[in-house]
Amino acid sequence: MIQTEQPMISVKYLNKQFGPGCPHCMNPESRKLHKNFCTVCHTVYSCQDVSFDLYPGEIIGVVGESGSGKSTMMRCLYFDQEATSGEVYLQAYKDGSRNLFAESTQQKRYIRNHLMGKVYQNPMLGLRMDFTSIGNIAEKMIAAGSRRVSEMEDRGMELLEKVHIPLHRIKEAPKHFSGGMQQRVQIAKALSNRPPVLLLDEVTTGLDLSVQASVLDLIKALQRELGISIVLVSHDLGVVRMLADRTLVMLDGKVVEEGLTDQILEDPQEAYTQQLVHSLL
Known part of the structure; x- marks a missing residue:
């Protein structure tokens, strides 16, 4: 539900490039790229001026083909990579007064641990597979x-x-669980410190269709x-249709369309x- 309040999170002109850049591609106004790739210096512009607001209690979906910059954006927001x-x-x-990207490493760690949760596409990135399930939650706490x-x-x-993990299995390690159960443990871990913002990346x-539906x-x-407010990245428009209030469409690192x-x-x-909707729905 969109509310007439201050945004829970506000992203402004997020850029992420891999490579040094060169005169051919450094100026955004005259940049000449093949998709998001500079053919001269081989720099990849994974995110180009990505901006959006997420409101309290809202789910915003982010869609686009592989390589469109969706997951890079999420890694930057959770400080897995530096923007x-x-x-x-x-x-x-701090009442939304500080640019998180400019904060110290210590403050970024605080934000990750207290104010954001993230669920990764690959559970091995979000869980310690040899810890017990309850131990994973304790680690975050x-x-x-x-x-x-x-x-x-x-x-x-x-x-x-x-998240529907049987209590007799909470002392088991996630490596013994199915993919759907691992994702549910990840969700529980991400929520452990009651963060106001949750990042869900694919x-x-x-997962099997029936497991997808239950998750x-x-x-x-x-x-x-x-x-909670959620940023949901998916290439599956069915997932976005089911969950998201608003949707951003990304292509070559840019937001090319957004709306309800x-x-x-x-x-x-x-x-x-139009091509994306017709090919995937």
């Missing part, structure tokens, strides 16, 4: 300063129950119950979006 330039403001951090074992156990059991890719139902139920999800899927304006 080349740009600004991001989080309402829950310890990183945020928790020290009371009973509190961590109670929170871990509450969350794992919420969370249903590679999506879970995300929708948790979002409604907890009122129903409007984007039923009346796309850009030629690329």
Whole structure:
């Protein structure tokens, strides 16, 4: 639900490039690229001036083909990679007055541990596969300063129950679980410190359709119950249709269209979006 409040998170002119750049490609006004690639110096411009606002309790979907910059954007937002330039403001951090990209490493760690959660496409990036499931949740809580074992156990059991992990399996390591169960443990871990913002990067890719449906139902139920704001990256327009209030379409590192999800899927304006909708729906 979109509200007339301050954005929960505001992203302004996010850029991420891989490579040094050269006179042929450095100036955004006169930049000559093959898609997002400079044929002279081989620099890749993965994100080019990506901007959007995410409001309290809203789910924003980000779609586009492989290589469009969706996952790079998410890695920058969660500080898995350093943005080349740009600004991001989080309402829950110093009332949205500070550019998170300019904060110290220590402050970025605080933001990751307290104010954001991320669920990765590959559970091995988000979980310690040899820890117990409840141990994974405890790890995230310890990183945020928790020290009371009973509190961590109670929170871990509450969350794992919420994501439908049987209580008799909470001491098992995620390496013994199916892909769908691993994603549910990741979701529980991401929610452990009650973050106001959740980043979901291709969370249903590679899962069977029935498992996909159960994970999506879970995300929708948790979002409604907890009122969290979500950035959802997916190449699957069915996933975005089910979950997202608004949608951004990315191509070659740029946002080429944005709007209400129903409007984007039923009346796309850009030629690329039309092609995407017709090929994938």
